[in-house]
Amino acid sequence: MKYWNERISTIEPYTPGEQPQDSNWIKLNTNENPWEPAPSVLESIMNAAAANLNRYPDPNARLFCSAAAQYCKVPESYIFAGNGSDEILAFAFGALFKPPIVFPDVTYSFYPIYAELWSLPYETVPLSDNFVIYPEMLLRPCGGVMLCNPNAPTGIALPRERVLEIVSYHQKQNTVVIVDEAYVEFGAESVVRDTEQYDNLLVVRTLSKSKSIAGLRAGYAVGNPDLIAGLKRIRDMVNSYTMNTVSQLAGAAALLAEEYYAAKTSLLIRTREATRDRLIAGGWQVLPSSSNFLFMSLPGTNGVELYSAFKERRILVRYWDKPKIRNHIRVTIGTPEEMDIFCQTALELAGSNRNAQGA
Amino acid sequence: MKYWNERISTIEPYTPGEQPQDSNWIKLNTNENPWEPAPSVLESIMNAAAANLNRYPDPNARLFCSAAAQYCKVPESYIFAGNGSDEILAFAFGALFKPPIVFPDVTYSFYPIYAELWSLPYETVPLSDNFVIYPEMLLRPCGGVMLCNPNAPTGIALPRERVLEIVSYHQKQNTVVIVDEAYVEFGAESVVRDTEQYDNLLVVRTLSKSKSIAGLRAGYAVGNPDLIAGLKRIRDMVNSYTMNTVSQLAGAAALLAEEYYAAKTSLLIRTREATRDRLIAGGWQVLPSSSNFLFMSLPGTNGVELYSAFKERRILVRYWDKPKIRNHIRVTIGTPEEMDIFCQTALELAGSNRNAQGA
Incomplete structure (x- = not known):
C-alpha cells in the first residue's frame, strides 16, 4: 500500500463472486446462464x-450495434457497445450523473462503488419490508437516478409504467435515469423502446446472463444519441477499443439467435418457478x-451459515453481510438437474434446521 | 450535450486513428503489425x-499472467492483465499517481487525457530539438512520472541505464514511475526485469504491436505486487472481468510463440531500416x-499536407496539428511490399516538392 493513492486507499472495491477454476462445483453464485451459447455464436x-486480428477492432463496434438495434427495435444510433455492462455502468456514472445521485438501499452493490469512484455523493431510499421499490421515493430532485429492474439481488421487477413515472418526472428536471436491465429477459417489462420518447433514459443491458456469454464480455446501452455520444467521450478518455473483434462478432450472433435463446429462457423460467x-x-x-x-432465507439461520452449508456440499451460492439482507442468499437458476440437487440439499437443511429449532 | 456532465463537457477525449472498414488501403496509421498472429494463436x-463461455472469465487471468511472467522472466505475482494497455494506463494513472505528475511535452497523446480524467495536474518537460528526452529534466519532485520508451510518436529510445536513473531518483521520493514499453520489442532496452529491484517501477506492455493481436485487446503491467494490488483495486471499481476468455487464451499463446514473432520482428526491423x-x-x-x-518530415511541407497527399493515394498515415510536431507524419512499418509502394509515393512527393520549391 506504499504507493497507493488516496482514491484506491479509501474506496472499497467490488468483490466478484468466486470463480473456482476446478469443475466439480454446482455454481449458482454469479447469475451465469447454465446453457452454452447458441451454435451460431x-x-x-x-x-x-x-478476421484481421492484427488490426484494431472497429472502435464503435458497428456490426454489434446493428444487431443490438435490431434486437431492441431501436435505431442503431441509440446503441453504445462495451466490454460488459459493468464497464458501461462505470462510464455512464462518470459521464451522465451529477451530484447527488439516488438509488435504492438494497440493489446491485457495484452502484455505490461507481459513485465513489467518480466522487458522486449518493442518497439511498429504502425498499419496503418485502423488498419492493417504492417508485414515489425516487421522485425527488437529484443529479441522477440508478434503477436496477428487475432489481438485484431481490429479483423483483417494477412494471414498465412505474419505471416510466420515474423517468418522466426526472425528464422535467433534466436528470438522467439509468435503468440496468441485466435480467430483464427473464420476465420483466423493458423500457428499452421508451428511450425514443424519453431523452433522459439510458437502458443498460448485458449478454452475460440471457445470452450465455459471460466469458466473452459484451454489453450495450440504449439511449438518445446525445447520451450515447457522452458515453463515447468518456470511453475515449480510458480505452478507445473496449470490445474486441471476437466479442463483436460473437455478440452480434448471440443477439440474432433469438429462437435458441427463447427456448433456453423459457426452460429457465419453468425451472425457477418449480424450484x-x-x-x-x-x-x-x-x-x-x-x-x-432466487432470493431466499430460512427462518432461524443467516446468509453466511447457509452459504457455508451449501459450500460444504460443493454448491456455490452468494450472500452479503449487509443490513437488511444478511439473512438471505441469492441462488442462480442452473439446469433442472442442478436445481434438483440444490433443492434436495435445501430441503435437508430446512429439515435439520427445524429439528435444531425443535430441540 | 444536454445531459453531459462537467467531466465529459470539459475534457477533450482521445481520437483514435482511422479504422476504415473497407480494404484497399495501405494502412500505416495506427502502428499495427502487418503480419497475422502465430498459428498457435x-x-x-x-x-x-x-471453453465454458457461459461462465465469467478468470478475473485475474492467471493463465495469461503465467505466460506473461514466463515471457518477461519475472514472478507471476508481478503481472496485471488488462483489456489492452490503454485501459491499464488509465487504471495506473487513477490508482498510483498523485498530483502533480510529469511527462515529456512530445509523447503519447493519451497521457494528458488520463491526467485530466483523474483530475491530476501535470507539467511537461521539453524534448531536445532533435526529439530526444533529457532524463535530467525528469529528476524533480512530483507525484508521478510517465515515460514512453521508445517514445511515441518519435520512435526514439532511452538506454536502460538512463531510464533507471529516473526510476532510482523517484524511488527515494516514494514516487511511481510508469514506463510504457508498447514498442520495446522493436529495438529498445527493457526495464521489465528491473521491477524486482525498484518497487516504484511499473512497466506497461501491449500485445497489439509486436504480437499482432490488436483486434483481441490484450495488455499487461509488470511491477512489485504492491503496485499490482493497487491496479486490481481500481479495476474492481470499474469492471471486475476486463479480459475475456478468448483474449486470455490467445494472449497466452502469443506470448509463448517466441520463435514466430522473433522472425516477424526481425523482418520488420530490416524493412524499417531499408525504408x-x-x-x-x-x-x-x-x-x-x-x-x-518512422517519424518523418519533408522540408517545405507540413503534416496535414503530407497526410492528405498520401491519403489521395490510398495510404493512411498519422499527423498531429500540435506544437513542435505539426510538420511531421508518423508512418507504421508494414510489409516490404507495402513499404515499397509507400517509398515510391514518398519519393514522388519529394520530387514534386523540390520542383515546386525550385519553380
Missing part, C-alpha cells in the same frame, strides 16, 4: 480466427422473481 | 469456442527509430 468465434414452489413447500421464504435467480 | 481461438535509408536518400528527414514506425 460458437461458429462466429471459429470464423473470427480468420421456488418446492423450496416454499419445504419451509423456505423465497421472493417472487423476474430474473434468473 | 489462431488455434487457441478455435479451441476457445469449446529509412531510402527516404533519407530521397530528401526526407527521418528520425532514428527503435519502434515499428
